[in-house]
Amino acid sequence: MNGKETCAFASGTWTGRCFAGVVDTEPDPDDPAWKGHDDGVIVLCRTLACAERLDQNDMAHCSEFEERRYWAPVPPGTEVDFEALAQRAVEDIGIEPITIGIVPEDKPGRVGIVGMPVWMWVQEPGPTTYGPGEGEATAGDVTVTATARVVRIVYDMGDGTKVTCKGPGTPYEDRYGVRESPDCGHQYGKQGDPYTVTATSYWVADWQGPGDLGGTIRLNRTAETQVVVGEAQVITQ
Known part of the structure; x- marks a missing residue:
């Protein structure tokens, strides 16, 4: 000057x-x-x-x-890519695929029966597999926080059917017998040896920066298991 x-x-x-x-x-x-x-x-x-x-x-x-x-929100001249910082905050959560809980189980000798109820659920849901999970990322004096949660899980049952579950599902217990799952279940119409079941969990992560800065990031994770389903008369022979 x-x-x-x-x-x-x-x-x-x-x-x-x-x-x-x-x-x-x-x-x-x-x-x-x-x-x-x-x-x-x-x-x-x-x-x-x-x-x-x-x-x-x-x-x-x-x-x-x-x-x-x-x-x-930041001092003049501060170069901050808030969207990139938000992505880092979400990565800090460490989001993982769920561990699929399912009956019949994916174990040797475990066989389901055509027409019988199949139960699906999230095995031991936690902050990184179901939410809510929290993370943050910092650049200079600027910090962005993120909170993420699963909003739905879509199970591809391997027989052409997809089942959408809005909650984590109910873990099966022997005392339930042959009842259907109250919130996340399926029935196979024919035998499969095996059926490959994939579970895609859909996450919504809300991030917040300084002041009114914020937004939403959507992402998903997929897990896989297998189940064997047979005809009742074949299994009992």
Whole structure:
């Protein structure tokens, strides 16, 4: 600025309209400049005309048009890719495929019967396999947090049928006998040796950055198992 070193503040970051920098002293929390936010920074923005009149103490007699304050999520000149940071926050959760709980089980000698109920569920659901899971990522002074959860699981039963379950399902117990699953089940119409069953869990991750910055990321994970289903008369022979 005309060779003057006294414009250190004003020469910080040119926004295209003014020289901008974080104020030296933050205003009180109830100051209108915060606009209801409790994070981020308050920026002092000075026009070229105002900046040229700064003295050795970084002071100037500027009009409201030439100097204004406003809230910003990050300091001027900070390059932050919030979407990339949000992706990192989601990765921090460590989302994994579910462990499929199913009857008949995927074990040697375990055979289901055509027409009998098949139960499916999430085996030992946790933050990384069903949610809610939480993660965060930081770049400089900026932190983004993410919370993710499963919204549905789609089971491809291997016989051309897909079953959508909105919850984790109910684990089968011997006391249930031949009852159908109350929330996540199937019946095979013909024998299969074996049927390959895939379970795709669909996640929704909500992320939050400074102030009102936020969004949603959708992703999925797939697990696989197999079940053997036979005709009753064949099994009993």
